[in-house]
Amino acid sequence: MNKNIGILGVPMDLGQMRRGVDMGPSAMRYAGLIERLENIGYDVEDHGDVEIPQREKVASTETNLKNLQGVIEASTLLANGVDKIIEDGHFPLVLGGDHSIAIGTLAGVSKHYKNLGVIWYDAHGDLNTSDTSPSGNIHGMPLAVSLGIGHEKLKDIGGYGPKVKPENIVIIGARSLDEGERELIREKGIKVYTMHEIDRMGMSKVMEEAIEYVSKDTDGVHLSLDLDGLDPAEAPGVGTPVLGGISYRESHLAMEMLEEAKIITSAEFVEVNPILDDKNKTATCAVGLVGSLFGEKLI
Ligand SMILES: NC(=[NH2+])NCCC[C@H](N)C(=O)O
Ligand SMILES: [Mn+2]
Numbered sequence: 061m062n063k064n065i066g067i068l069g070v071p072m073d074l075g076q077m078r079r080g081v082d083m084g085p086s087a088m089r090y091a092g093l094i095e096r097l098e099n100i101g102y103d104v105e106d107h108g109d110v111e112i113p114q115r116e117k118v119a120s121t122e123t124n125l126k127n128l129q130g131v132i133e134a135s136t137l138l139a140n141g142v143d144k145i146i147e148d149g150h151f152p153l154v155l156g157g158d159h160s161i162a163i164g165t166l167a168g169v170s171k172h173y174k175n176l177g178v179i180w181y182d183a184h185g186d187l188n189t190s191d192t193s194p195s196g197n198i199h200g201m202p203l204a205v206s207l208g209i210g211h212e213k214l215k216d217i218g219g220y221g222p223k224v225k226p227e228n229i230v231i232i233g234a235r236s237l238d239e240g241e242r243e244l245i246r247e248k249g250i251k252v253y254t255m256h257e258i259d260r261m262g263m264s265k266v267m268e269e270a271i272e273y274v275s276k277d278t279d280g281v282h283l284s285l286d287l288d289g290l291d292p293a294e295a296p297g298v299g300t301p302v303l304g305g306i307s308y309r310e311s312h313l314a315m316e317m318l319e320e321a322k323i324i325t326s327a328e329f330v331e332v333n334p335i336l337d338d339k340n341k342t343a344t345c346a347v348g349l350v351g352s353l354f355g356e357k358l359i
């Protein structure tokens with residue numbers, strides 16, 4: 061793995077309606093993220109936080125996409141920030157913030173890869189469009205947007221699109237999909253390991269297959285890890301929890317296998333909401349997973 065890490069916080073909460081997820085980056089820093097990476101031997105540069113427009117100032121009823129203008133502005137800044145970190149030759153590690161930030165992260169990352177792979181570790185597909193979304197919340201749309209499906213202005217962030225191809229995506233941990241998302245998965249043939257496959261095959265086999273799938277013919281792999289992919293008993297501080305999730309242990313194994321495979325070239329950890337959390341448990345869990353992803357070993 062790249063020995064230099066550039067951290068970028070994204071205190072974004074405009075992609076959904078619950079307050080508090082904007083404090084996710086602070087909570088992960090407070091849980092010891094930087095020290096942890098330095099102890100493993102990385103050179104870490106914290107670039108601070110991307111500026112997010114104030115919710116009250118970007119409220120609009122122009123479309124059914126909530127806070128659209130604010131998400132566009134923040135995603136554009138984020139894309140530029142990520143782009144610069146990669147240009148400097150560093151590994152971009154992005155801290156959320158709600159999952160709508162993946163629109164900006166992928167806009168910054170994908171510019172540097174002809175054929176980017178994406179691992180979407182999540183209870184949800186985040187494959188809605190303004191037509192299929194039950195909520196109008198943009199955090200339920202970033203994967204569709206990155207495929208070039210969705211609002212014109214979101215798709216074009218960074219000045220190009222689509223950012224990823226359907227055959228380069230693997231979703232892990234899915235257990236809550238809307239009807240439109242199911243259709244899109246079928247239509248595009250997107251690879252999904254639901255909780256059923258994780259139970260049946262075990263995480264080890266799932267990751268073995270997922271790694272092989274996503275690294276075939278790709279020139280980089282982005283990990284987008286939504287903490288709600290984990291079980292709410294272990295990661296309670298998320299805005300849209302879904303019962304029956306991936307365990308903390310299984311998630312560690314998944315991160316360790318990604319580290320061993322040496323395929324990950326960028327990552328983001330999203331949806332940590334300290335207001336909904338129990339003594340910073342979810343941020344601590346996220347930081348533990350970052351440790352494993354970057355090769356932390358017991359002995
Ligand atoms: N990133 C997330 N937590 N997404 C949750 C999305 C929930 C639901 N599918 C929606 O579109 O509103
Ligand atoms: Mn989710």
Ligand SMILES: [Mn+2]
Binds near residue numbers: 159186199286
């Ligand atoms: Mn998500």
